Amino acid sequence: EAKASGTSILYTEVTGVEDYVVRALLHADIDKMIRIGERVCELWEGTDLCRVTSPQGTDVSFQLKPRKADLGRGALTRAGMDDFFPGMQTNIAPVEETINGIIVIDASDSVQGVVHNPYSFTMENGIITKVEGGSEADNMREWLTACDDPTIYKLCHFSLGLNPQAGISGRMIEDERKLAAVDFGFGYQNPDFGGTVGLSDYHMDIMLATPTVYLDGKEMSGNGGFNAEMGFDD
Template identity: 30%
Template sequence: MNLTPLMKAAMIAVRDCMGAQPGENALVVTDTGKLAIAESFLYAFHSLGIDATLMVMTPRDHHAQEPPSEVRAAMLSSDIALLVTTKSLTHTHARVDATNQGVRIASLPGITEDIMTIGAMTADYQKISELSWKLTKLMESTQEVEITTELGTHLVMSLKGRKPGIPPDDGIYREKGRWGNLPAGEAYIAPVEESVNGVAVIDGSQSPLGLLSTPIRITIQDGKAIKFEGGTEATQFERHLQSLNDPNAYWVAELGIGTNEKARVTGNILEDEKAFRTIHIAFGMNTDMGGKIESKTHDDGIVTNPTVKFDGKIIMEHGNFVI
């Protein structure tokens, strides 16, 4: 792969988003599926005079699977860690423990050359930060959320006693212990698990399946997915959850709202969940964001063009922000 087209985005990530400085110890974690892209970040660190190491592992089997012990140890001993992987390490204990030790972390699961050259990595991160913080402040004072779509989504959930992700996933990770995704762009929260009821019609994409040809209609009762309807992809997603042999994989884990104007819904969940005009509902692990569910996975489903109400007040109408 010719790394030259990637270097601008790699420098944005290393210099602007992470605020890397000479004298810091940086780590790039990757796997054999993302090795070439990971090299661009390594070279970006080196071009700034920063000591950086590249560690390559076997791709994980699913999102939220822990990395090898050697990778975990390296993460814990770094100032900055970029996780350039096929499957997400975001919702792992290794990431949480490194964050708690003050490591600045950006997770880039499924990152592609396309995202780095024309997609979400090209956005104005100051604008992303402003909108993400605005939504986060609203979440802090919200008791109940209602989400509807013309395709049949109708969900109600409580945020009472829960705190949104602070700071939000805005792409600015310069302070000790800051972490999030790159590309960035979402405000998110773990709702009160047992409070989530209704139907979610996932019509954009669903992790780990990718872009959907037919919407997946998921019935949720007291916080757990109990029924999957739709086409072949609904069956595939249900079988994916069954294959984990993990009853906690069915719990609603997260409500997220996309805040990146450049992000597109392409089937790559890293970019999809940041897209304007979308919210996402995740199933599985959420202890890393203030919830109480331990799980082997964390699978996001994208809902497009929603109407979202915070305590009865519309903050998004058919996908358009009205705040």
């Protein structure tokens, strides 16, 4: 309601990540992050098939066209928008029914914080069908069940971090912005994404620290950086 009336909202939560916030403000190259982020958005909007893999066993693919990508700058640039400070990350809602494969959560999640023993989601047509692994998988499975909402099992966004000052701390405000790290969100989907997941009382994020992202078979990012052959500067 507030957004519909033109109110803009900037979210932040700095408790526990004070050092990161200082680094992100004082040492990050904002202009470079914007250039990289705008290029990622451009590439994503022109991509049919995106594939994400990782050394830990992730291998998941999905369609991006005709969805629109968004650059979360960590700043308010128009009326009625919301964002998270400090930035940056790129975001898009994959075409839900095309999301299939295995996602191995190797860095952190918004339920438990830092993940010490990687666990996996099996994705079928955009929905979590299996949660496998050790105690952290058990904890996640219990949390999902307690939500008692089928929407929380639906993948609602795919995001990529752009901030070289960010690391993995177990706090999503930092983890989601780690350079070239991947964040998959589940549950509540911001209507601005233009997806089909819809609203929910619940949202959950999972992090992959060192994935490789392929766009129509070409490597876009991996090993904590971006492929210069895809139009990224050094």
